Amino acid sequence: MSSFLDLLTAFAFTVACSGFASIMFGGKLPKWWFWIVAVPLFSWGLALAVALFPRPFSPDFNTGRADFIALVFFGVVLPTAYLAVALSIALVRWSLKSRAAKK
Amino acid sequence: MTFAATITSALRTTMGAVAQDVPVNEFGVWDGHPTPWWETALLLLVTGLMALPVALMIAWLLFRLRFQNIIVTASLAAAGALAVFLMVRAYNMANIAKQDALIPDDPQFRLMLVAMFVVSLIGSMVFMTWLKKKQELALSEIDPEIFE
Numbered sequence: 001m002s003s004f005l006d007l008l009t010a011f012a013f014t015v016a017c018s019g020f021a022s023i024m025f026g027g028k029l030p031k032w033w034f035w036i037v038a039v040p041l042f043s044w045g046l047a048l049a050v051a052l053f054p055r056p057f058s059p060d061f062n063t064g065r066a067d068f069i070a071l072v073f074f075g076v077v078l079p080t081a082y083l084a085v086a087l088s089i090a091l092v093r094w095s096l097k098s099r100a101a102k103k
Numbered sequence: 104m105t106f107a108a109t110i111t112s113a114l115r116t117t118m119g120a121v122a123q124d125v126p127v128n129e130f131g132v133w134d135g136h137p138t139p140w141w142e143t144a145l146l147l148l149v150t151g152l153m154a155l156p157v158a159l160m161i162a163w164l165l166f167r168l169r170f171q172n173i174i175v176t177a178s179l180a181a182a183g184a185l186a187v188f189l190m191v192r193a194y195n196m197a198n199i200a201k202q203d204a205l206i207p208d209d210p211q212f213r214l215m216l217v218a219m220f221v222v223s224l225i226g227s228m229v230f231m232t233w234l235k236k237k238q239e240l241a242l243s244e245i246d247p248e249i250f251e
């Protein structure tokens with residue numbers, strides 16, 4: 001139930017942010033949005049779910065610490081790593097395209 | 104079985120010792136040490152940024168409803184984002200508080216709320232300034248002769 005709620009929160013966050021961005025971009029999202037921004041947004045949504053619904057306390061497990069690690073992973077590590085890879089690929093693709101256009 | 108019981112017992116004792124020595128905060132403790140400052144700073148940054156999209160949406164809605172004073176609208180948007188977060192958290196917090204897992208006056212949680220408010224406020228102010236400039240630019244492009 002909890003992981004379903006986390007996924008639902010992440011999905012709702014991604015859809016809400018994309019909808020808002022679509023309004024800001026004049027009703028249509030740019031092509032790069034889905035493969036560059038959507039994944040970090042979903043990851044941020046998961047981090048938000050961790051902050052919104054912390055794990056119940058357990059005497060055998062440091063739940064607060066586990067929440068902190070999940071928050072840092074989904075909020076910082078995963079989006080940063082994904083953006084680094086996706087932006088590098090986008091840059092290479094863009095430079096190849098512009099080189100082909102010059103020829 | 105005995106081995107597992109020993110491990111569990113040791114863990115319980117460790118957790119008990121941790122709870123006695125270090126003030127428990129929402130995000131736990133590590134090896135009996137208080138949370139380092141850089142972890143707190145990282146946490147504040149992440150939680151602050153997570154509230155930002157909600158604040159921007161509220162700021163945009165208020166802007167469309169003709170609340171165009173930057174400071175007032177940005178403050179309302181930041182407070183709104185905080186209120187949304189606290190409302191969703193309230194039910195969950197009540198459950199956790201029942202188990203006495205958290206101290207009632209958690210400084211880290213309060214810091215997190217302050218970070219959310221500050222990041223949302225600054226973000227909303229920048230966003231409102233951009234919206235205002237965009238609106239002024241759009242208005243300046245209208246030919247005044249069409250009104251004559």
